[in-house]
Amino acid sequence: MNLTLHVWRQKNAHDKGRMEVYQARDISEHMSFLEMLDVVNEQLVEQGIDPIHFDHDCREGICGTCSLVINGAPHGHQKATTTCQLHMRHFSDGDHIYIEPFRAKAFPVIKDLVVDRSAFDRIMQAGGFVSVNTGGIPDANAIPIPKYFAEKAMDAAACIGCGACVAACKNASAMLFVGAKVSQFAHLPQGQVERERRVRAMVAQMDAEGFGNCTNQYECEAVCPKEISVEVIAKMNREYLRAATKKS
Numbered sequence: 486m487n488l489t490l491h492v493w494r495q496k497n498a499h500d501k502g503r504m505e506v507y508q509a510r511d512i513s514e515h516m517s518f519l520e521m522l523d524v525v526n527e528q529l530v531e532q533g534i535d536p537i538h539f540d541h542d543c544r545e546g547i548c549g550t551c552s553l554v555i556n557g558a559p560h561g562h563q564k565a566t567t568t569c570q571l572h573m574r575h576f577s578d579g580d581h582i583y584i585e586p587f588r589a590k591a592f593p594v595i596k597d598l599v600v601d602r603s604a605f606d607r608i609m610q611a612g613g614f615v616s617v618n619t620g621g622i623p624d625a626n627a628i629p630i631p632k633y634f635a636e637k638a639m640d641a642a643a644c645i646g647c648g649a650c651v652a653a654c655k656n657a658s659a660m661l662f663v664g665a666k667v668s669q670f671a672h673l674p675q676g677q678v679e680r681e682r683r684v685r686a687m688v689a690q691m692d693a694e695g696f697g698n699c700t701n702q703y704e705c706e707a708v709c710p711k712e713i714s715v716e717v718i719a720k721m722n723r724e725y726l727r728a729a730t731k732k733s
Contacts, residue, residue, distance in 0.1 A: 486512050486578035490525065492537055493585045498593050504583075507537075514574040518561065519544060519551060521573055538597035546570040546710065549647030553598055554585040559649035559708045567647065567710045587648050589657035591695045604694040605646050605662060611690035612683035613666045617675045628674060638672040641665045641720075643711040650705035650713075656697030661705040663691050664717035671724050681728035688725055 488509040495502030509525050516524070519541050526536035542550040551568035555561035561571045576582065584598065592600040630638075644665035651657050667684050670676030676683070699718055706715045 486514065486573065486576070486580075488512060488521075488576065488579070489581045491581060491583045492598070494537070494597055495586075495594050497596060502594070512573055514572070516573045517544070517569055518553075518555070518571040518573065519569045538595075538599050540599050541569060544569040547645065549645030549710070552587045552600060552602070552648055552652070554587060554652055556583050559587065559652040560647070560710055564707075565710055565712050567645075587652035589648075589651045589696070591657065591659070592648060592651060600648075602646075602648050604696070605648065605659070607694065608659070608663060608687050608690045609646075609666065612679060612686040613670075614679075615670060615673075615675045616678055630674065634672040638669050641668040641672070641713065641717050644669075644709075644713050645711060647710060649708045649710060651696065653704040653708040654697065654700055655702075655704070656700050657695075658699050658705070659691050659694070659696040660699045660718045660721065661709065661713055661715065663687050664715075664719075664721035665713050667724055668717040668720040671720065680724070681731050684721065684724040684728050688721070 490507045490509055491504050492507060493502060494505045507525055507529070509521055512521050512524065519539070522537060522539060529536050540550045540552055542548045544551070546567040546569060549567065551560070553560065553568045555568065555571070560566060560568045561575075563571050563575055586592075586594050586598045586600045591604040592602055595601050642665075644662060646662060648662070650661040651659050667687060670683060671680060703715055706713065
């Protein structure tokens with residue numbers, strides 16, 4: 486198939502940036518979206534043009550690095566799919582595809598389609614850990630956890646921190662991400678030691694990074710490649726209220 490790509494090009498964080506048009510020719514429907522960009526970049530290099538810069542790592546839908554807004558939707562229009570797992574068979578010959586970086590004050594553009602998402606790292610450093618000394622690897626059933634809480638913790642832990650929730654929210658809220666990380670530990674016995682301190686610290690860091698508040702319109706849930714539920718936001722709010730009542 487032959488496609489017309491409208492790609493955001495930006496030299497650095499201070500450059501104004503602009504959309505540029507490229508042709509993607511003889512693209513196989515079996516390629517992933519990133520493989521298609523690889524082909525286009527090879528052609529650009531042959532022409533002496535600076536290739537399109539974009540993030541990628543595992544290309545298996547696990548790491549969340551492939552943060553692109555495709556035709557207005559973070560990771561594209563395919564539900565529960567990361568960009569690297571989005572295949573060209575979901576597009577049609579002759580399509581015009583618009584490709585942009587994630588847009589958020591807390592995610593400044595580094596170059597082209599690459600954004601700095603280290604704000605997420607700082608939020609995790611603020612409280613996304615447990616201090617319980619677990620020693621060696623325990624048996625699976627050594628610490629009895631009710632099935633309900635184990636499943637809730639695992640559902641929240643599925644978050645890969647890609648930032649699609651931020652890119653989809655009109656307020657650039659990170660509450661789905663932070664809610665998932667808070668909920669993950671709040672449901673487990675190992676996470677009880679820092680329970681109050683964790684939610685206060687992570688929410689404070691989220692605010693300090695410049696993320697907005699939740700819009701309650703569920704755009705975050707709609708675009709999440711791991712289908713994290715907005716229930717984690719409600720859980721985080723309850724945890725924060727609980728911590729506030731116990732704060733000395």
